[in-house]
Each structure stands twice: as C-alpha cells, then as structure tokens.
Amino acid sequence: MPDDILSVASELVEMTRLVADDDFGATMARFVTRIVRTVPGCDDAIITVRSAAGVETVHSSRDLGFDPLVPGPIVEAVTFGEPRRLDDVANDQRWPSFGTQFVNAGYRSLLCLPVSTAGENSAVLTLLSTEPDRFGEAAYDPVLLLTLHAGVTFDNASLFHDSQELVIQLRAALRTRSLVGQAQGMLMRHFGYDSDRAFELLKRTSQNNNRKLRDLAATLVDAHEDGTFEDALIELGLADRGADDVSPASQAR
Incomplete structure (x- = not known):
C-alpha cells in the first residue's frame, strides 16, 4: 500500500463524496477507478451486489474479459458474506470454470471482501491483478479499510438513487x-x-x-x-x- 498515509486518506475522502449531479452508476464508476489508482498491483475492481432479484455486477473499471458471476470466489463472497482470496490461479484449482476464464482474461490473483451496507442487499468489493500473489496479508488490512468506505459510498449512492426515483x-x-x-x-x-x-x-x-x-x-x-x-x-x-x-x-x- 502507499507509504504516504495522507495520500490514502485523501483518496478515502474522495471515494465517500457523493456529488449531487452523480447517479448511482457514476458514483460506482468513480469509486472503482479510485480503488484501482490507490492499491498497488490492482489492475481492475468490481462491485458485486446480491439482492432478491439475484446477483449482478454493479460496475467494473473496464471490460474484464470474463464473467464475474461464473460460480467462483466472487459469487461465494457475496452469497456467504465471507472474504475470498485467489493468490495464483495457476496453482489454485478450487474454481475450475472460473479459473479458466480468469486466466484467459489475463488475470492471476484476486481478493474479494464483503462490503458493509445498511440495506438488505449484500455487496462485495473485488480487486483483480494480472500478477500472482498481489493481495497477501500485508495488503489485507488496508484493503479492508477501503471496503468500509465502499460501504459508505454504496449506501450514499443507493440512498441518492432511491431519492431520485x-x-x-x-x-x-x-x-x-x-x-x-x-x-x-x-x-x-x-x-x-x-x-x-x-x-x-x-x-x-x-x-x-x-x-x-x-x-x-x-x-x-x-x-x-x-x-x-x-x-x-x-x-x-x-x-x-x-x-x-x-x-x-x-x-x-
């Protein structure tokens, strides 16, 4: 993670700021963009939501090249509210179908952390890297801090979206x-x-x-x-x- 704690703090402030003109999608897009910029080795980020209607990806930073809803760590994390980590897809065969798509898209490792939200929906923040072993124990706690702010951002965006509706x-x-x-x-x-x-x-x-x-x-x-x-x-x-x-x-x- 960045050595300069003020830099991280600045990013967190920006992540939780909801501009009046933003809609739900724009807020999530801004959040994942800042996540990718803040976390070293993070090439993409996804927010996945589980509601009564099912599981869906709210936003990813770009076209991922694989389906994040294939049975695997992301779906498990959002379903059970538990973190999942894939250190190296080349050596971890727990989710074969997911792993095949994942590696073919050019990725090697990921970290899924549940997002604390006030509503009934559950959410997960997933960080992706094209390199193996990018999200070890040293990165876990700082990324967990980011997920707490993701929850604030998610709730603010959801509240604003519901208010607009x-x-x-x-x-x-x-x-x-x-x-x-x-x-x-x-x-x-x-x-x-x-x-x-x-x-x-x-x-x-x-x-x-x-x-x-x-x-x-x-x-x-x-x-x-x-x-x-x-x-x-x-x-x-x-x-x-x-x-x-x-x-x-x-x-x-």
Whole structure:
C-alpha cells in the first residue's frame, strides 16, 4: 500500500463524496477507478451486489474479459458474506470454470471482501491483478479499510438513487393529479356537474374504456387544447351526458 498515509486518506475522502449531479452508476464508476489508482498491483475492481432479484455486477473499471458471476470466489463472497482470496490461479484449482476464464482474461490473483451496507442487499468489493500473489496479508488490512468506505459510498449512492426515483414518482403523481383536476373541471363546465359527479364520470369512463384515469384525463386535456374536445367526448361515449348518467352513489352525495 502507499507509504504516504495522507495520500490514502485523501483518496478515502474522495471515494465517500457523493456529488449531487452523480447517479448511482457514476458514483460506482468513480469509486472503482479510485480503488484501482490507490492499491498497488490492482489492475481492475468490481462491485458485486446480491439482492432478491439475484446477483449482478454493479460496475467494473473496464471490460474484464470474463464473467464475474461464473460460480467462483466472487459469487461465494457475496452469497456467504465471507472474504475470498485467489493468490495464483495457476496453482489454485478450487474454481475450475472460473479459473479458466480468469486466466484467459489475463488475470492471476484476486481478493474479494464483503462490503458493509445498511440495506438488505449484500455487496462485495473485488480487486483483480494480472500478477500472482498481489493481495497477501500485508495488503489485507488496508484493503479492508477501503471496503468500509465502499460501504459508505454504496449506501450514499443507493440512498441518492432511491431519492431520485421517489422524486420522479412524486412528480408523476402530481402531474396525474393536475391532469385529472383539469379534466374534472372541463366536465363540470360542460355538463354542469359538481366536482364529485364529474370525478365519478371520469372513473366510470376510465373503466368502460379500459384506460388508466391519468391517460383518459390527458386525452381530454389535450383535446381541449387542440379544439377537439367535443370529438373526444363522442369517441369516449360522453357526448350529451345528462345528470341521470352518473351513478346513484354519487347523486346521494
């Protein structure tokens, strides 16, 4: 590992910094790039995640030339939450299929360490080298320190990613609410309904036409803006609706 501890500390700070403009993939890409730059003899790095959907590689620093999900040390490490080390693939035959792909891709040694994460998913940081015996006991503890920071990076990135997804969903919900409200107001004006009866008519029309309420509302709003509102009502079976066309339940209100 680097003799200058300040250099390592600087890298750790950079690894755990989540920039607002980053997405999940960009954060992971930046992390593995810094791992490769920080650890002597490390030619590539992979973060592998095990979730309810299965095992997948989140990011590698480049095209590896082998499948990291072939049964072997990486899959075992992420499945059992235990470290795995391959000192020299030429002398270690524990994972023959994996070893064949590994050596054909030009690699000789690797180190897999579980990443401590706050969520339900488990993750593993894997360091790869084209040289044998690159990740012995002397490198184990410093690399373990890196995995602790990998956990922080992973959790931060996951949280940011989930937050972005939530914002997208909320925006979609607000847009839906706005569209439905606009369509509701148009029906109120056109038929002289109150808000409850107009909304009831929207729901019934949505069911009768097998269309989502959001899509139906968007159709009416777009038709109003295009000057084809009357044509849209005819197409949807809403032309010349009267008060008696709304369900008794809504009339009771």
